Amino acid sequence: MASEKPDVLLVGPPKPLIVKGLSAKFNVHPLANAADGKKLLADIGARTRAIACSVVSENVTRDIMAHFPKLEIVSTFGVGYSHVDVAWATSHNVTITNTPDVLTEEVADTAMGLLLSTVRELPQAERHVRAGKWANADYPLSVATLRDRTVGMVGMGAIGQAIARRLDAFKVPVVYHSRNAVPGLAYRHYPNLIEMARAVDTLMVIVPGGPATRNLINAQVLEALGPKGIVINMARGSVVDEPALIKALQDRVILSAGLDVFVDEPRVPSELIAMDHIVLFPHLGSASVATRDRMDQLVVDNLLAWVAGQPPLTPVPETPWKG
Ligand code: 8YV
Numbered sequence: 001m002a003s004e005k006p007d008v009l010l011v012g013p014p015k016p017l018i019v020k021g022l023s024a025k026f027n028v029h030p031l032a033n034a035a036d037g038k039k040l041l042a043d044i045g046a047r048t049r050a051i052a053c054s055v056v057s058e059n060v061t062r063d064i065m066a067h068f069p070k071l072e073i074v075s076t077f078g079v080g081y082s083h084v085d086v087a088w089a090t091s092h093n094v095t096i097t098n099t100p101d102v103l104t105e106e107v108a109d110t111a112m113g114l115l116l117s118t119v120r121e122l123p124q125a126e127r128h129v130r131a132g133k134w135a136n137a138d139y140p141l142s143v144a145t146l147r148d149r150t151v152g153m154v155g156m157g158a159i160g161q162a163i164a165r166r167l168d169a170f171k172v173p174v175v176y177h178s179r180n181a182v183p184g185l186a187y188r189h190y191p192n193l194i195e196m197a198r199a200v201d202t203l204m205v206i207v208p209g210g211p212a213t214r215n216l217i218n219a220q221v222l223e224a225l226g227p228k229g230i231v232i233n234m235a236r237g238s239v240v241d242e243p244a245l246i247k248a249l250q251d252r253v254i255l256s257a258g259l260d261v262f263v264d265e266p267r268v269p270s271e272l273i274a275m276d277h278i279v280l281f282p283h284l285g286s287a288s289v290a291t292r293d294r295m296d297q298l299v300v301d302n303l304l305a306w307v308a309g310q311p312p313l314t315p316v317p318e319t320p321w322k323g
Contacts, residue, residue: 075312216240
């Protein structure tokens with residue numbers, strides 16, 4: 001007898017919290033466990049109205065969604081959702097939900113960690129101790145200091161503002177670039193990114209990924225930032241023109257970079273690995289057990305609200321829930 005529970009396709013690893021949370025109300029079909037993924041899509045496509053996605057590293061493409069003529073909702077993990085084809089979802093009346101807010105402070109903490117690590121060369125100093133070099137020589141004084149810097153935020157959403165609050169406490173001046181000024185914010189707004197890059201020495205990149213921001217940080221911006229320049233990327237690899245960044249670092253057009261994200265992650269260009277003066281993190285902005293659990297739970301809660309006939313909790317602005 002056919003089960004009365006609705007079906008949900010799960011894209012990405014079948015994390016226990018998500019599978020368990022959804023199983024009470026749904027028949028969960030993890031794509032990753034299917035011996036034949038295409039067959040699974042063909043088998044459940046006609047009747048399935050919901051997709052869950054458990055990571056930002058798996059794409060929910062139009063090719064996948066097109067198997068689901070009755071699709072109503074895609075509930076994805078991550079505040080960023082450039083891995084879901086938003087244009088297709090919008091034109092097919094499919095609501096996308098993401099996991100904002102629950103990760104804001106965690107990602108802002110990581111951003112400060114990456115900024116301090118990069119400016120003060122903390123990972124390099126730690127490597128010096130572990131390599132047994134301290135007995136022979138002190139680790140050199142860091143070339144840079146946070147004390148004389150101005151941070152230009154590229155993006156001033158919820159996470160950008162949480163980072164800016166931390167920088168206030170560190171007594172570091174903050175300005176920002178975004179398409180529109182954020183009402184009520186006291187920081188100076190630069191509508192023009194190049195102009196802001198000229199005025200600061202540190203860029204903190206925290207804008208959404210996707211076509212609108214692709215290669216926003218390009219050779220011209222790096223040139224404008226100048227030889228004291230440090231770029232911190234907490235957004236998506238796609239926002240920075242990676243070959244231009246590599247060249248700017250190699251030619252010392254800018255001083256350094258701290259990168260949490262990469263164009264083709266988890267593959268990191270060998271040119272970046274070869275540069276010992278920069279800092280590389282493995283995309284761990286939100287990566288604590290507690291925060292990841294809250295994100296997983298929000299993936300579940302959006303779908304539980306929807307299946308109970310209520311509006312999903314956190315639809316993204318491009319695809320508001322219309323009922
Ligand atoms: C990731 C993120 O979840 O939420 C996002 O959009 O990029 C992070 O929180 C994470 O680091 C996974 O790769």
